Amino acid sequence: MGHFRKFWTRFRIYTRFSKIRFIDRLSYRAHFFLVLTEYLLIIIVNYFLWKAILADGRTIRGYALDDMVTYVAVAGVFRFIINELSGGISREMSGQYHSGELIMNLLKPVSYQLYIYFRAFGGILFQLLFRGATVLTIWALLVGLTPPDSAATFTVSLALGILIYAGIAFLVGLTTFHIENNAGVLFATTASIELLSGTLIPLVMFPGWVVSILDYLPFKMIFYIPIQIYLGQLGVQEIVSALIVQAIWAFSLSVAGFLLFKTSVRKLTIQGG
Amino acid sequence: MALIEVENLTKSYKTFKRKEGLKGAFINLFKREYEFVQAVDDISFHVESGEILGYIGPNGAGKSTTIKILTGILTPTAGKVAVNGVVPYKRRQQHVKNIGVVFGQRTQLWWDIAVIEAFTLLRDIYEVSKTDFQAQLEKFDTVLGIGPLLHIPVRKLSLGQRVRCDIAASLLHNPPVVFLDEPTIGLDVAVKSNIREFIKEMNASLGTTMILTTHDLSDIEYLCQRSLIIDQGKIIFDGDLQQARDELARKRKIQVDFYERVDIDSIRAQLNIVKLEFTRRNDYALTISFDKDEISAIDIIQKVLDRLHPRDIKIEEPTIETVVKEIYSK
Ligand SMILES: Nc1ncnc2c1ncn2[C@@H]1O[C@H](COP(=O)(O)OP(=O)(O)OP(=O)(O)O)[C@@H](O)[C@H]1O
Ligand SMILES: [Mg+2]
Numbered sequence: 001m002g003h004f005r006k007f008w009t010r011f012r013i014y015t016r017f018s019k020i021r022f023i024d025r026l027s028y029r030a031h032f033f034l035v036l037t038e039y040l041l042i043i044i045v046n047y048f049l050w051k052a053i054l055a056d057g058r059t060i061r062g063y064a065l066d067d068m069v070t071y072v073a074v075a076g077v078f079r080f081i082i083n084e085l086s087g088g089i090s091r092e093m094s095g096q097y098h099s100g101e102l103i104m105n106l107l108k109p110v111s112y113q114l115y116i117y118f119r120a121f122g123g124i125l126f127q128l129l130f131r132g133a134t135v136l137t138i139w140a141l142l143v144g145l146t147p148p149d150s151a152a153t154f155t156v157s158l159a160l161g162i163l164i165y166a167g168i169a170f171l172v173g174l175t176t177f178h179i180e181n182n183a184g185v186l187f188a189t190t191a192s193i194e195l196l197s198g199t200l201i202p203l204v205m206f207p208g209w210v211v212s213i214l215d216y217l218p219f220k221m222i223f224y225i226p227i228q229i230y231l232g233q234l235g236v237q238e239i240v241s242a243l244i245v246q247a248i249w250a251f252s253l254s255v256a257g258f259l260l261f262k263t264s265v266r267k268l269t270i271q272g273g
Numbered sequence: 274m275a276l277i278e279v280e281n282l283t284k285s286y287k288t289f290k291r292k293e294g295l296k297g298a299f300i301n302l303f304k305r306e307y308e309f310v311q312a313v314d315d316i317s318f319h320v321e322s323g324e325i326l327g328y329i330g331p332n333g334a335g336k337s338t339t340i341k342i343l344t345g346i347l348t349p350t351a352g353k354v355a356v357n358g359v360v361p362y363k364r365r366q367q368h369v370k371n372i373g374v375v376f377g378q379r380t381q382l383w384w385d386i387a388v389i390e391a392f393t394l395l396r397d398i399y400e401v402s403k404t405d406f407q408a409q410l411e412k413f414d415t416v417l418g419i420g421p422l423l424h425i426p427v428r429k430l431s432l433g434q435r436v437r438c439d440i441a442a443s444l445l446h447n448p449p450v451v452f453l454d455e456p457t458i459g460l461d462v463a464v465k466s467n468i469r470e471f472i473k474e475m476n477a478s479l480g481t482t483m484i485l486t487t488h489d490l491s492d493i494e495y496l497c498q499r500s501l502i503i504d505q506g507k508i509i510f511d512g513d514l515q516q517a518r519d520e521l522a523r524k525r526k527i528q529v530d531f532y533e534r535v536d537i538d539s540i541r542a543q544l545n546i547v548k549l550e551f552t553r554r555n556d557y558a559l560t561i562s563f564d565k566d567e568i569s570a571i572d573i574i575q576k577v578l579d580r581l582h583p584r585d586i587k588i589e590e591p592t593i594e595t596v597v598k599e600i601y602s603k
Contacts, residue, residue: 100379104380107369269287270346
């Protein structure tokens, strides 16, 4: 019981970091609508593209227009999450390193990794609750949207996908400690994630050999697995094994981040003061 | 065992030597040269529980580097450090629970929230009870006048306001060990003296151990029985600065200005007192130095007045500043 209480109080502290980020995101209203419009436009463009490609009831590798209508909308919303994680984790860490805010966090008896994660979770909650919900509502009313095949498993899989990307984003953020300017690394990973996680096109549409390579990488675990579960493309057996693999990736990437952070801090030289 | 133990501590920074200009930038791409800066060079000292140690030295001497190592955010190149038996950089999270840190030049508070929110967050992080927290807030309001600042976002505070909140934040959990690196930077006179008073009181009532770095020697004079002076990474003085001043104060100086050009030999002959040292300040002024235990100042002044027709006379007594300057210049 004592352990649980302790765990709970610590957890509550970290959720306050989430809340701070959530409120912070809420306070930029002009930006809110700007980004919303931009992302909605991308979804609309993608929609018309697929509408042209899949006219007259055609299908490509099992995808019909009906599937793609939902696919582009959910993928569009997921891009908010990618944006939030690359900005809120990788770029944030780089900024904190250069501004010295990192030091201030190191001087607190708080895990830096969890602090960064929970802040990002607050941002994601904002993205889903406000931007995501708005986009999906507009889409459902104007074009149509199929609900998830299994909401519960989709949610679990999505959460694991987010955790996997958080792990990657944290590792990318750590590169600043070693190469000072990590803008290139950040750009390259964000671009690969968008392409290889399936937010641009369903991964089955890549050539066969690419698909088989992707099986060994964490990227498709981020978005493609959740969306497949959403669209009901996986059987029970497949879902169970996919969730296990997702969990293993999520865990290993975070552990890697934990270990690398420890060694990086040892090498830290702190600017100024 | 002393509370803070530093043995043969060394820290050298490896820095990339950048070449200037376009051509230099091009060369940098292919060939990198590194330089090592020996910021702290084999220093050793102990601080006993309940002591306030002054840690002073000229710019770039290595003070902040030492403090960073003691707080656990910097790993030393060589040597040993222990604070309360814990090696700071090895067990950082455990270590920082028991210390308070103020870096006057940078904030310890989260930029994006109001001061009071940061405080309550710290209260939870350090597991301070609500009643203790309330009492602390009241105390800090009296000393630092932070009451009106509580609902302002940290990023909107002025330098002095921010430093005041920072000091409050770092002492909120009554840490047994406190590191203050230029804590009074940017503070007005009234607040500054309040803070001194407060630090002294905290040390007396709670037995808090502190290391204080500052360029304001009056802080040191008021608070520290013992001071270290560090220069170019080496400790060049370890002791009581007041005592050093009193010793130096045996050496008095009298400045004398004249209407006519100064001729030291003739002045020496006219005064006819042994063991006086004369230094010329300019063509019309000189300084007479002497040991006050050997010769009385009155004697000298009387003779100067009687025999030399001076324009002006001034007696100088050494301050802590002159003592420190003297030590720096050695
Ligand atoms: N991150 C760093 N990389 C390289 N050199 C550094 C770094 N930090 C400090 N130095 C160098 O180490 C030396 C000691 O710096 P430090 O900040 O400890 O001085 P200080 O005594 O605190 O000075 P001040 O009174 O100006 O604050 C200086 O020569 C400085 O240039
Ligand atoms: Mg300094």
